[in-house]
Amino acid sequence: MTKKLLMIDDDPDFVSGIKAILDKGGFEVDVAYNPKDGMTALQTKQYDLLLLDIMMGRGAEGIMIARKLRKDVKLRELPVLIMTGMREQIAFLFPGEPIHPRFVEIDELVEKPVEPKMLLEKVNSLIAAAEAKKAGKK
Amino acid sequence: METKPKILIIDDEEVVLDSCTQILKGSGYQLKIANDGLRGVELVREYQPDLVFVDLKMPGISGFEVLEKVREIDSTIVTVVITGFATVSSAVDAMKKGAYDFLPKPFTPDEFRMIARRGIERRRLMLETIALRREKELLREQFASIVSHELKAPLGAVQQNLFALDFELEEKLTEEQKAKFGRIKIRIDELLKLINSWLRVISVDINKLKDSFAQVSITKPISNALESVASLAERKNIEIVSSISDQLPPILGDVLSLSEVFVNIMGNSIKYSPDGTKVTLTAEVQGQNLVTTIQDGGIGISPEDLPHIFDGFFRGKSGQAGHGIGLAVAHQIVDAHHGSINVTSELGKGTTFMVSLPLFVNSP
Ligand SMILES: Nc1ncnc2c1ncn2[C@@H]1O[C@H](COP(=O)(O)OP(=O)(O)OP(=O)(O)O)[C@@H](O)[C@H]1O
Ligand SMILES: [Mg+2]
Numbered sequence: 001m002t003k004k005l006l007m008i009d010d011d012p013d014f015v016s017g018i019k020a021i022l023d024k025g026g027f028e029v030d031v032a033y034n035p036k037d038g039m040t041a042l043q044t045k046q047y048d049l050l051l052l053d054i055m056m057g058r059g060a061e062g063i064m065i066a067r068k069l070r071k072d073v074k075l076r077e078l079p080v081l082i083m084t085g086m087r088e089q090i091a092f093l094f095p096g097e098p099i100h101p102r103f104v105e106i107d108e109l110v111e112k113p114v115e116p117k118m119l120l121e122k123v124n125s126l127i128a129a130a131e132a133k134k135a136g137k138k
Numbered sequence: 139m140e141t142k143p144k145i146l147i148i149d150d151e152e153v154v155l156d157s158c159t160q161i162l163k164g165s166g167y168q169l170k171i172a173n174d175g176l177r178g179v180e181l182v183r184e185y186q187p188d189l190v191f192v193d194l195k196m197p198g199i200s201g202f203e204v205l206e207k208v209r210e211i212d213s214t215i216v217t218v219v220i221t222g223f224a225t226v227s228s229a230v231d232a233m234k235k236g237a238y239d240f241l242p243k244p245f246t247p248d249e250f251r252m253i254a255r256r257g258i259e260r261r262r263l264m265l266e267t268i269a270l271r272r273e274k275e276l277l278r279e280q281f282a283s284i285v286s287h288e289l290k291a292p293l294g295a296v297q298q299n300l301f302a303l304d305f306e307l308e309e310k311l312t313e314e315q316k317a318k319f320g321r322i323k324i325r326i327d328e329l330l331k332l333i334n335s336w337l338r339v340i341s342v343d344i345n346k347l348k349d350s351f352a353q354v355s356i357t358k359p360i361s362n363a364l365e366s367v368a369s370l371a372e373r374k375n376i377e378i379v380s381s382i383s384d385q386l387p388p389i390l391g392d393v394l395s396l397s398e399v400f401v402n403i404m405g406n407s408i409k410y411s412p413d414g415t416k417v418t419l420t421a422e423v424q425g426q427n428l429v430t431t432i433q434d435g436g437i438g439i440s441p442e443d444l445p446h447i448f449d450g451f452f453r454g455k456s457g458q459a460g461h462g463i464g465l466a467v468a469h470q471i472v473d474a475h476h477g478s479i480n481v482t483s484e485l486g487k488g489t490t491f492m493v494s495l496p497l498f499v500n501s502p
Contacts, residue, residue, distance in 0.1 A: 011291060017298030021305050085291050112291075113298040113330075116305040 003127060004028045004046065008038035008065065009053035009083070014112065018051065018083075021116045022123070035061045039068065042075060049127050054084045066103035077134065079106040079126040083114065106130050142168045143258045146185060148178030148204060149193035149220060154243070158191070161247045167254065175199035179207045182215065189257040191241065193220045194228055202232065209236055214268065216261040218253055282337055290333045297326045335463045347474045350392045353498045356421055356428055357384050358393050363400030371408050371417070378404070380419040382430075388498040389428050395471045396495075402464035403432050403479075403491045409458050410489070411436030427477070427494045438485040447481070 005027050009015050015031050022029045030045070032038035035056060042050070050069075054062035062082070069075045082101060099109040106129050108122055145167050147158050155171045162169050170185050172178035175198050182190060190208055194201035201219060208215050218239045219232040229240035238260055241253050304311075304319045311319070360382060371378055407417045415435040422429055437456060439447060446452045448469040453462035465479075472479050475495050483489040 011295055013295040014291075014298050017295060017300075017302040020299075020302035024306055085294050112294045113301060116301050 002026065002028050003048040004030070005049045005051060005123070006030045006032065006038070006041055006045075006047045007051040008032045008035065008056075008062070009051070010034055010056045011053070014053075018114065018119065021119055025116075025120045025123070027123070035065050038065060042069075042078075047078060049123060049130075050078055050080045051123075052080050052082050054082055063103065066107075069104050076105060077130060078104070079130040080104050080108075081122055081126055082107055082109040083112050084109060085112045106133065142166055143189070143261070144168045144170070144185060144187040145189045145191070145254060145258070146170050146172065146178065146181055146187040147191040148172045148175060148181075148196070148201075149191070150174060150196040151193070154193070154220065157247075158250065161250050162254070165251070167258070175201070175204045178204055179211075182208050182211050186212070187215060188261040189216045189218065189254065191218050191220055192237075194225065194232060195222070202235065205232060205235055205237055214261065214264045216257045216264070218257050285333060285337055290330065290337075293326060293330055293333070297323065297330065300326070332461060335461045338463065338467055347392055347395055347471065350394075351390050351475075352392070353388045354391055354393050354396070355384065355388050356386055356396075356430060356495070357382055359391075359396035359400055360419065360421075360430070362393070362397035363404055366397070366401045367404045367408060370405065374408060374411070374413045376408050376411060376413070376415055376417060378408075378417045378419065382419060382421045386421055386428060387423060389475075389495045390498045391475050391495060396475070399468040399471050399493065400430075400432075402468045403493070406464060407432055407434035407436060407489070407491075409460070410434070410454075410456055423497065424494070426497055428497055430493045430495075431490060432493070433488065433490040435488040438487055438489055439481070439483040440485055444481065444483060448479070 003026075005022060007015060007018060007022075007029055009018075009031075010033055012033060015033070019029050019031065030041060030047075032041050038052075041047075052062050052065060056062050066080065066082070069078060069080070080103065082103065101107060101109050106126060108126060110118065110122060114122075143166075145162065147155060147169070148171075149155055149158075150173050152173070155173065159169060159171065170181055170187070172181050175192075175196055178190075178192065179199075181187075190204075192201045192204050192208075205217055205219070208217055213236075217237045218241055219229050219237045220241045220243060221229045221232075222243050226240075226242065229237075229242075233240065238257060239253055241250065300319065300323055304316070304323070307315075360380070364378060364380065367378075404417065404419075411417065411434045417435075418431075418433045420431045420433075439454060443452075443454050447454070448465050449462075450466040451462040452466075453460060469479060472493060472495070477493065477495040480492040480494070481489065
């Protein structure tokens with residue numbers, strides 16, 4: 001079945017660059033351009049993964065969303081790919097190594113811009129990790 | 139409307155207080171008076187004056203003590219001491235302790251007005267200087283965020299769309315067209331990297347670094363760095379000979395930023411050395427410090443360049459690519475660790491960097 005993704009990011013140009021890659025990769029992608037619409041979408045629809053921009057609006061509003069997710073029993077299990085343009089704020093020394101901020105149970109952080117191959121790899125592996133976890137719980 | 143400047147006069151002689159009040163009446167200043175030191179200090183706290191006149195000779199706490207207290211409360215408050223003619227020498231002492239001026243008794247209304255005006259002006263300048271300094275700090279921070287938002291974000295969006303276009307057209311593009319995409323992507327990537335290094339220089343927050351200090355072994359950041367520069371060394375067929383014992387005592391620091399220090403220094407050693415040469419790493423305890431030495435057999439640094447290599451954006455004339463930032467960042471990080479970096483170099487022979495970091499001491 002086609003996987004459904006939600007992307008929350010306030011830069012429409014950036015979004016279109018990501019969405020085109022995911023479209024071609026066979027995903028169905030919804031977009032929210034601000035945290036509020038993003039939360040509404042998350043609460044009304046079912047998604048397999050969230051692509052989340054950290055730096056939105058006046059500060060790190062993306063982190064607020066991650067916090068809300070963590071508190072929500074159902075949404076807590078949603079895997080999140082965090083995208084940030086603020087490389088200098090994270091350990092940028094070892095770009096090869098995956099970074100898991102652990103905002104939610106299953107997450108990973110990538111730096112903008114994201115290469116197509118890497119984007120698809122990360123999305124697939126996060127979804128797989130979430131599914132494996134769910135299967136293990138049953 | 140601007141608030142009226144506030145003056146406080148502390149003197150035990152009623153005559154002085156009265157005449158000052160008379161002189162300043164209708165002058166555009168707000169005035170409060172106190173007839174002893176304790177009450178005066180209390181008023182300094184409550185009233186937050188711009189200018190304080192203090193009689194040096196008072197019963198109870200002395201004028202000198204009042205001066206000290208005022209300084210503690212707010213060092214930008216301007217103080218002027220009131221003294222009798224016989225005690226001009228103590229006025230000089232007071233000024234050494236930070237009083238701005240003195241008013242000899244007896245004084246004419248004009249003398250008093252002039253000294254008050256100068257004191258108030260002094261206070262205004264002090265506050266202005268502080269505000270300017272704060273503004274500058276803010277600007278620096280803001281510059282970093284402007285660079286990220288206004289420059290980096292749009293460039294990132296451009297690159298993301300290029301990625302997408304290239305990916306969508308994968309099957310349709312000719313080799314030549316793909317090569318064009320490749321060139322654009324590389325140039326944009328270089329720009330993004332440049333912006334990142336600028337941000338790096340602006341935003342190494344030394345105080346934040348200290349939050350993550352822990353007891354660490356020097357071998358950790360060094361092996362991190364070795365891993366990170368390995369491919370570069372391999373490409374240039376440069377052997378890195380490391381003889382660092384894992385028995386060395388720990389230091390107090392932050393592993394990631396220290397790794398960065400060694401990546402930058404070792405990266406240089408490799409970058410500024412001819413193919414097939416060697417880089418040698420050693421570490422030893424010297425007094426209260428752990429000194430790590432990185433020695434290369436590279437092109438060396440000229441005596442004219444040597445004093446500048448730690449300056450931000452300084453680059454030698456080697457013809458190698460770089461931004462002149464690596465050593466500036468390394469220096470800031472080592473500084474934050476209360477350590478030091480020393481260099482010796484000989485043109486055409488090689489360069490030796492010594493990174494000295496304080497040993498971890500168990501606090502009681
Ligand atoms: N091991 C070395 N041998 C010779 N020259 C060196 C060495 N290390 C540093 N330098 C000189 O010092 C300058 C500053 O070094 P720094 O690492 O700060 O900047 P960079 O290497 O030019 O650029 P980058 O920011 O990419 O590291 C270099 O341009 C080079 O001229
Ligand atoms: Mg360098």
